[in-house]
Every structure is written in C-alpha cells, then in structure tokens.
Amino acid sequence: MAASSVPALRALSADARHPVLPLPPQPALDRTRVAIGERLFADPRLSLHGRISCQSCHDVATSGASPWRLDKGDDGSPMQLNTPTVFNSTLNFRFTWTGRILSAPDMIAASLRNPHVMGGDGPGIERLRRDSVFAAQVRAAYHRELDERATIDALTLYLRSLTTPNARFDRWLAGDAKALTPQEQRGWARFQSVGCVSCHQGVNVGGNLFQRHGIFHPLASPDPAILRVPSLRNVMTTAPYFHDGSAPDLSSAVLSMARAQLDITLSPRDVADITAFLKTLTGTYEGRPVQAPRR
Template identity: 50%
Template sequence: MFVWFGAASPMAAQSLTLEVRVGSEPITPLPATLTQDPQRVVLGERLFNDRRLSRDNTHDCSSCHDIRTNGASANRHDVTLNGQLLPLNTPTVFNAGLNFRLNWEGNYRSLEEGAEQILRNPAIMGSSADEVVKKLRADPEMVKQFRDAYGREPDVVALLDAIATYERSLVTPGSRFDRWLAGDSSAITPEELAGYQLFKSLGCISCHQGANVGGNLFQRHDIFHPLGSTEPQLLRVPSLRNVATTAPYFHDGSAPTLPEAVKAMGIAQLDRELTDQQITAIVAFLQTLTGAYRDKIVGPATATSRAGGTIP
C-alpha cells in the first residue's frame, strides 16, 4: 500500500540521500552492457540498417527506430509500406532486451520472435525471414560475414539471432539516477529527489520499477478514466528509461509532452488531479533517467515521415 503525503521538500529529500543505495530501492541500475558476441553484434547492426529486410528493399529497422536519437521516432504514428498510419506509436528499441514482453500488446516473448513476425508483417516489412535469407546469400560479402560470425551461410536462425543480438546490445546505462543509486549523492538535485519520492508515494512505482523502470508486467490504461484510444485495453507497461526523449507518449501518441503525459496518467491511473508543482517534480525526476548509448547521451528524435518499425 502506498500512502501519499504530498511532495517531499528538497531539504527532506536531500536528507534521505545517504540512506539510499543499490538494493534498497525498487528501481535498480541498468547493467553497463549485456555481454554479446561482438561479431554477431556488428552483423546484427548491419542487418538492422539493411533495406533488404523489406519486401521492396526500401525500409529497414532504423526507418522507425533511430539509434542516433531516442531509438524510436518523433512521430505520433509511423506509416506502413503503403503509406498508411500504423495503429500504435513506435516504442523505443533501447533497453528492449530487458523487457519481459515486446510491443505495446506484449505479443512477442523474445526479440527473435519479434523480428520474425515484423519481417512477415505486410504493413511493416511485408517480407519473410526466408525471403531475406535468399537476398543475403546472393551477397558474397554478407555470406562471409555470416560465416565469420556463425560458421555457416545465412539462414533463418542466424538472421534472427544476429538482429536480436544487436538489439540486446542497445542498453543505455549511466543515467544520473543510476549514479545516484550507486551512491553519488550529487548526481541528482534535491528537487529531482523530491520528485522521485513523490513518484513512489503516489504509487507510480507499482508499475514502473526494476532495472527498466517498467517493461515487466501488463496493465490496463484506463483504470479510473480513459487514457487515449480505447484499444488495446491491456498493455505491456512501457519502460521509463530515456522517457524524457521519447515524445509523443502513450500507445496512441496522444500526449505531446512529458508534463501532459504525467498529468493524464494521474487522472487515468491514480484518479488524481496532480498540481502543477507535483507534475513539475515528477518530470524533474523522469529527466534523470536519460542514459547514454556508446558514450552519447540519448536525445529526442525529430519528426519524420519514414515508414517501417520493428518490435519493442
């Protein structure tokens, strides 16, 4: 049970800092990296950006998942191969390997399964793993890279494993909040710490916890009041890692900014009209969850009209 006492004062929050260390909080730091075979990571990265994944050789995973920015896009809805809007907002691929299910609906249990189904999806890649393998076997350089990484020519299992291996490498450690969890009391401000205490006392932590600050359970998105489009009603709770960079928000992209998303969540999921001060405090905390990929801080994407999309 979570009891709400209102926002903690900065001085009160600061006094708690020395008591908090890894293991005593419901949020845990991201691992610095997930150990993966480096040759397979390199191959998977090449495949992630290879337009031969799509039926007409025009789109790849990065068409919607921009690794240079937030691992997704800035669009409310990306578009299909035929130019139609996808029904759901594109989630970020960063830290996807830490989710217990993939996609908003949680309908894929592994990155390999997700990659296979996305290749087959007529709205996204419109191809198949078998079709992609045929294309790759006609490329001597790609055949060599598969032999180096897997000891054999391209096949379906190796194709899906390489893509999934690369995606598992897309962790974004080093956030200021993780540094605070590790004992660096100066990593976050008293105001940000007050926002974290409020985040816990309101009960947000009941769905958003663990290393990925979410991504590990299902929840309805309209417990007390409607939140965006009605379908699908049951969603995999999204990770809040890098959330300050992944606007727009929710499964339908209906919240354009983080303060608007926090306000809407308070009403829909907590039956509370949060004050401006409370919203500001929670947003301040959420901004401490931004990590780095390849030593570059994750940043927001810019709106595009690109099609495609993968899985997490």
C-alpha cells in the same frame, strides 16, 4: 527475451526498499555477430520492397524510436500502435505494447514476417545473400549462408547490445549524492508517494507487468485495453507518448497518467518535479546521452 535470461532478471526484481534498480552490466556478446545484426538492422534491403529498415522506425542515433505518432511499414500503411524504443527492450518481460510476444527472437521473426511491417523475410534475405562482401561476413560468423535463423540470431544479439547505462538516476542509486538536484529528488519522492512506482519499477522502471489503462478516467484510445507497462528509461527522448502517441510532451503525459490511473490531479509543482525526475532516467549510448529525434 530468451528463457535463459529470466532468472537473472528475477534476481534484479524490485522490492519495497529498492523499487527501482540500476541497469545491470551488458551481457557478454559475440561482437562479430552483433556487427552483422547492426548491419541488418539498418539495411532496407531486408524488407520486402526495400523501402524501410528496422532503423527507419527505431532510430538508434536518437531515441531508439521515432518522433511520429504512427510509423509506416514496408507496405506504406500506418502501424496500429506507436513505436516503442528498442533501447533496453530486452530487459522487458514481454514485447510489443500488448505483450503478446514472449522473446526477442520471436519479436524479430514476427516483424520480419508481418506484411505491414517488414513485408516478409524471404525476398529480403535472398537480396542480401547476393551482396558478396556481406555474405562472406555472415559465412565467417555463422559457417553457413545467411538464412532466417542467422538473421534472427544476429538481430537478437544486436538488440541485447542496445543498453543505455550511466543515467544520472542510476548514479544516484549507486551512491552519488550529487547526481540529482533537490527538485529531481522531490520528483522521485512524489513519483513514489502518489503511486507511479506501483507500475513503473524494477530495473527498467517498467516493462515487467500488464496494466489496464484508463482505470479512473479515459486515457488515449480505448483499445487495446490491457497493455504492457512501458519502460520509462530515456522517456524524455521518446515523445509522443502512450500507445496511440496522443500525448505530445512529457508534462502532459504525467498529468494525464496521474488522473487516469490514480485519480489524482497533480499540482503544477508536482508535474514539474516528477518530469524533472524522469529526465534523470536518460542514459548514454556509444558514449553520449540518448537524444530526442527532430521532426
């Protein structure tokens, strides 16, 4: 995330009374440049061989991710880690599972240049420059030809537009007592009491700290050992779970996480209640609930 947005996130940080907070309003964005970013995001011509687009792995028509354990890059090789969702991603404090990338522009640049992801930025950008209609849109918005800097800027603005407000849990936090069922409220209480909220808190219900996985018992593949805690927003829609995509469904992920990270064996009722609560974190995008992709 850009450095200028960090103070705003600090103002939305969790505390003991309010460990999770509703999504903030979407920032004001240049909609013309956002539209260019949306076009770039979905255009396979941006990749070296024209095989994939950002949308190929981060499907914003569904979960903002994909249903596969490991997606394939432009060179046809599998990614090293499971694809995280792009929804609400600019509210995380770091990017990628390892958190080694500090800002959205840096993350986009790394993806464009990575030979195993988009294959390199140069040929794709040159290919798009030859589209006279699109080139005219870029000149009107940026007052220059499409280049790497404009590409990264437009994609960054588009990512910042990918927020999913109006989750039922957010409505409940805002005072709508009927937004959650009794089971979902039990799940929220249990989520807090067993310690899940210690890592999954803040405005993104995660995404704001690092943690070692497999503290008490092994969990998924051992490497990398330290991960950025993922956001749980829209988690119902983003199976499979964990950095290696090894948990096929939400209930098994909840059970495994409690044992591995907290040394707790949850009862079937606890698993059902916590899972029910997690489903209330599903927000809306373009006026409809975020959906799980079909295989």
